[in-house]
Amino acid sequence: MASRIDGRGSSVSGETMLRVGSNVTTLDDLARLCLTLGADAVGELSDAENALVPDAESPLTAVVLARLRKTIQRGGDPLGDTYCRLLTPADRRPLGQTYTPAPIIKAMTAWAAAQGTPARIVDPGAGSGRYLLAAARQFPKASIVAAEVDPLSALMLRANIAVNGLQDRADVRLGDYRSLTLPDVEGPTLFIGNPPYVRHHQIDAHWKTWLIETARARGFKASQLAGLHVHFFLATAQLGRPGDFGTFITGSEWMDVNYGSLVRQLLLDGLGGESVHVLDPTIAPFADAQTTGAITCFKVGSGPTSMKLRRVDKVTELGALAKGRKVSRQRLAESSRWSVLTRVSPKIPQGYVELGELCRVHRGAVTGANAVWVQRRDGIDLPASVLFPSVTKARELFSAGERLASPIGLKVVIDLPVDLDVLDGDDRKQVDKFIRNAKRHKVNEGYIAATRRAWWSVGLRDAAPLLATYMARRPPAFVRNEADARHINIAHGLYPREALSDRVLDNLGAYLRTAVSMDSGRTYAGGLTKFEPKEMERIVVPTVAMLEAGVVA
Structure with missing residues (x-):
């Protein structure tokens, strides 16, 4: 047959x-x-x-x-x-036993081969040995170490090793990868595999404690809601030494969820993230688990200035995992959702970059009760030090045109300090009276106020040199903020990542006003177009050099 x-x-x-x-x-x-x-x-x-x-x-x-x-x-x-x-x-x-198709294993071992020749190969959840054996064939002189908790899977692994004649190179450890110890070896170690897919409610309490304490020792926070793959990334960071490298395929949710922040931190500090390749859900990388896969490549001990991110629609497009759009370390560190950064951008012409490379985009603060915190300056008896002229309506930016030249006509946002003891004399009396009145209106019991560090402190951001509307039935307005006005959550602030001259900022605003259409945002029922901060950061703009030279079209 x-x-x-x-x-x-x-x-x-x-x-x-x-x-x-x-x-x-x-x-x-x-x-x-x-x-x-x-x-x-x-x-x-x-x-x-x-x-x-x-x-x-x-x-x-x-x-x-x-x-x-x-x-x-x-x-x-x-x-x-x-x-x-x-x-x-x-x-x-x-x-958490899932089995990976051969083409994905081939792509991951091809990436490993491009990094050098390891002296040792480690598979953190070896199963029947698909990864370990593929890597052993790719690197015929490397020793191989397999960690596996299931006795029957360990038997299958040993049988496959025996049939391939690799017993002299192999060390099969029946036990938890998080307890694995590795002797020193001359040369780098390759970590490769498909860590078990186990959700947090199936993880023993003592291992959750291990996660919290081990992460804390590295200066990171961890969540007990983390799945087992998060534990395995941390265990790899503990085992790895500078010069080691690795590639894992896991579910992709760690890129966005709060408990995945530990993996994101590790890749930027310790594991040395190189690239992440998100597999389209239709690929179904795990035939027996309904999850989107992500292949992560890393070099232990390196401090990446950027990582490559991409989405892959077909397994045949994986190649040797060398492709991807470079995203700066700073941008990754500031983002709590990495999957957004994998979305395909229009082809960026030479001399152009994404806006996010030049500026961070931040939505304004949410007051939680505009009727209390937003007032006319002449209608409130409070010290000037806590009153901040602010853009509080989108129409203020639409009507400003190219420049918001003066704070005249703007309302103020009351932003009290977290530590009220910095206020003295009459200023403190005025603020205390305001706070008592706010409490009578139960402002302190609102969701937003109750989740703030101090319920009475709105926490306005510094004035942004460029302000932008983000939701309307028209393209967004981009306005130079010469009035040094603050903004609340009806607008976005564009904050340069490094100092930009007035000329560059003026030309950047001019370019954005002409280049951004409603098609660039997300359209909702009723014709509203909305730009989330990360979506706005994906807008393609000229480089600083071009803007300095006056190229705005």
Whole structure:
């Protein structure tokens, strides 16, 4: 019978599949088969592995066994395929066992090969060994270390290692990757694999404590809501040494969710993030888990000035994971949602960059009660030091034209200091009276006020040199803020990442007024077009040099 590629990328002969399928019908049968293939010749079996092996021999004939060995030697994984057939995804979910297709493994090992030659290969959740064996073939002189918590998976791994003749290079550790220790080795270590996909409610409390304390020791915060892949990134940072490198495929939610902030911090400080490749959901990188995949490449100990990010629509587009749009370290550090940064931009012409490379875009503060915090200057009895002329309506920017030249006509936002003790005498009396009145109106009980560091302190940002509207039935207004006005959440402030001359700021504003259309934003029912801060940062603008030279079109 002709051979075929199964749904997970293994090359398996049809006849061998038929014989294996009809004769290996239980986990006991699979354990017997692993022993027949030589699992006990790879290191010393643990008590947990020995307990799985029945006394009887495998029911497969010598002919089928020979074909099975050839399939494994060609890179197939019939043992893993059989395991997935015997156990449903629900059965495998507690251990987070998902199996990766061969084309993804090929792309990840190709990236590793482009980084150099490792002395050692480590797979943090080896399963039946798809990654470990592919990397071992790619790097024939490297030792291999596999961490695996499931005894039957460890038996499959040992059997695959034995059939490939790699037992002299292999060290299989039945145990948790977070407890793994590695001896010193001459040369770099490659970390590669598919960390188990386990959600936080299935993780033991002592490991959650380990995550919090280990992250804290590195100066980072961690959340007990983190999935197991977050734990494995941290464990890798602990094990790795400068010069080591690695690539993992995981679910992609760590790019956006709060508990994923630890991974984002590690990639910018310690793990040395190189690139992230987000797989389109239609690719279904894990046949038995409904999640979007992300391949992350890193070089331990490096301090990246930028990382490459991209979305991939087809596995055939992965290549050697060398492509991607460079995003600066500063921009990544400021962003709490990295997936937004993977969205495809129009092709950027030479001499142009994204606005986010020049400026951070921040929405204005939310007061929580404009009727209290936003007042006319002549209608409130408070010291001038807590009254800030501010743009509080979008029409103020639309009517300003190119420049907001004066604060005259603007309302003020009352922004009290967090520490009221800095106010003296009459100023403190006026503020205390205002606070008592605000409390009578239960302003302090509102959601926004209650979540602030001090409920009475709005926390206005500094004045931005450029202000922009962000939601209207017309293109946004971009206005030079010569009045040094503050802004609340009806506008965005554009804050230069480095000092820009007035000429550059003027020309940047002029360019944005002519170049940005409603098509650049997100349109909602009723015709409203909205620009979120990160979307506005994706607008393509001339470089500083071009703006200085007066290029605004």
